[in-house]
Amino acid sequence: MVLKIESPSSACSRRGFLKTAGVVSAVTLTPWSTPARQALAKSPNERKRFALIGVGGNGTRTSPVGKQFADLVALCDVDQRHLDRGNGLLCEGKADLTSDYRDIISRDDIDFVQISTPDHWHAKILIEAMLAGKDAYCEKPLTLTIDEGKLVRKIQQQTGRVVQVGTQQRSSFDKFNRALAIISEGRIGKLKRLVVGIDAGGWSPEIALADVPKELDWDRWLGPTPEMAYRYQKDARRDDKNYTNGHTHFRWWYEHSGGKLTDWGAHHVDIAMLGIAAAGQNNDPVSVDGTAEHDVEFRDGMPLQDNRYNTARAFDLNVAFADGDVVMNIRHDVDNGILFEGEHGRIFVNRGRLVGKPVEDLENDPLPEDAVAKIYRGMPMEGNDRPAHWANFMHAIENRSQPISDVHSHMKMLNVCHLAGICCRLGRKIQWDQASESVIGDELAASMMKRDYRAGYEIQL
Incomplete structure (x- = not known):
């Protein structure tokens, strides 16, 4: 099912970001250089527009930094809970919402995408986004396999799109x-x-089969990877800990x-x-x-x-x-x-x-x-760190450079x-x-x- 609010005018505003700046106060206090201040001072009509694909924990942590440089106008996730939470946290409930990333990369009014999905989706979305004419900030690791990396590099050279990998330690x-x-x-x-x-x-006990949450499209979450049954269980000793082959803990499964x-x-x-x-x-x-x-x-x-x-x-x-x-x-x-x-x-x-x-x-x-x-x-x-990494990404977009x-x-x-x-x-x-x-x-x-x-x-x- 695709959920949308079609009006592009519902973009997350700079004012909206400032209202929720408590979650990123450490980076909003960063002393910016003149080029960065000039980017922030652009009028709404001049600022670039971007979409967040993957609105889980990492996406909601990193996209507020991107919002210092561009307007976040759309969110994409296969879990309705992530969409609803992200919309409220990041965009005052005004973002365009969808569960299909193709709705995002096909839009002419979006300049670039931030890809913060689980690892197994990175290469597919990135490649198709570049072919659709989109620049991208993609979280690491960029690929699930070596051969995916060869294709990513080929398409980047072919399209000339700017891709910043989220290795902010650089x-x-x-x-x-x-x-x-x-x-x-x-x-x-x-x-x-x-x-x-x-x-x-990570370590886990044997994890029981569980019903897929009604808000989660499990088939689409699995995407390119093999079909597998959904597993989830609470830690018997800690209410705040769980084990699963889905959200957050996907990184402990080679699939x-x-x-x-x-x-x-x-x-x-x-x-x-x-x-x-x-x-x-x-x-x-x-x-x-x-x-x-x-x-x-x-x-x-x-x-x-x-x-x-x-x-x-x-x-x-x-x-x-x-x-x-x-x-x-x-x-x-x-x-x-x-x-x-x-x-x-x-x-x-x-x-x-x-x-x-x-x-x-x-x-x-x-x-x-x-x-x-x-x-x-x-x-x-x-x-x-991460604010500088986003500033570098925007510099590369403006200058069409690596x-x-x-x-x-x-x-x-x-x-x-x-x-x-x-x-x-x-x-x-x-x-x-x-x-x-x-x-x-x-x-x-x-x-x-x-x-x-x-x-x-x-x-x-």
Whole structure:
């Protein structure tokens, strides 16, 4: 069923955003630079219009930042509860509503879309949106498979659409970009080892079958992924906790995601690989090896149990690169963040800390004034973290240029995460050829670079 309010004049206003600004007060207080203030000062007729596709928790957290730069005019979700909540929270009840993203991308009065659906829908909606002439801000991970990434990149090049991936750590100037600048300036020397901590994956008991909520279109929620029965149950010990193969917990099912490896991995592996490049070293991956633990048994890469979370809970994986002097260790059992170890020192960075002797040494030997700006490709550095990431996206739209989290560099990183997942599922070393972007010497592993789409949910090219 499609639910709509047809009048485009019902756009969420800037005034409406300010009334609900309490949920994003930290970012609304960000001191913006002149270009960003000019964008905010545009008249309603000049401001761009966008739609939010996927109005769950992440969509409602991130779209208020986008509303600082453009008008949110429409919401799309397959769960009526999400639509109703999002409409009230984000748009004073005035948004156009639909359960079908095609209603969104076919509209001429929408300039770009924000895609905040579960992972398994990202590539299909993004590709069809680009083909429909829409720019896009798409949450990570961009794809469910390696081959989807190849198609996304092809369509982006073909259409010239601007796509910003929601890896907002690339727009952190006080921590992540500063860490990369320290590396780029040679303060820790040639990199030897990186340790990427992304925490353990989710655990569940056996989850009972349940009735699909009447507000949820479960078939459309599954979309391109295999048909499966809906499961949901409360935690017997905690009323505020549940287990499901649907909302929020989709990331613990390989059918819909890649677990921690594509969840936090898409953030921290990203910064780690940028660090290798910043050191002037070759970050082309050549292999992934290591160990992993699951709560279900696997055979030929497929889980044999369908009622428990099945992505890797624990892992100790080593990624080798074309520069044979550096190795990346991806683990679940160390501090969340990235440890860079070089010939002359080491630094650790995450969203709360940037520490290490090379950081302390900056007090007496500061970085060059333009060191962080060089890491940010010389683009305007407006705000910090997610607000800056949206500002960069708008800058790229205005200038028809590549944003800081472009699909091409994102997919090189994400392929490492996908290869790590294949390694975990098969329990053996995976060899990779970057030139051809293919798994080598392992027919079964190579076949896992793609997945079949459920009939009726194929990508429409």
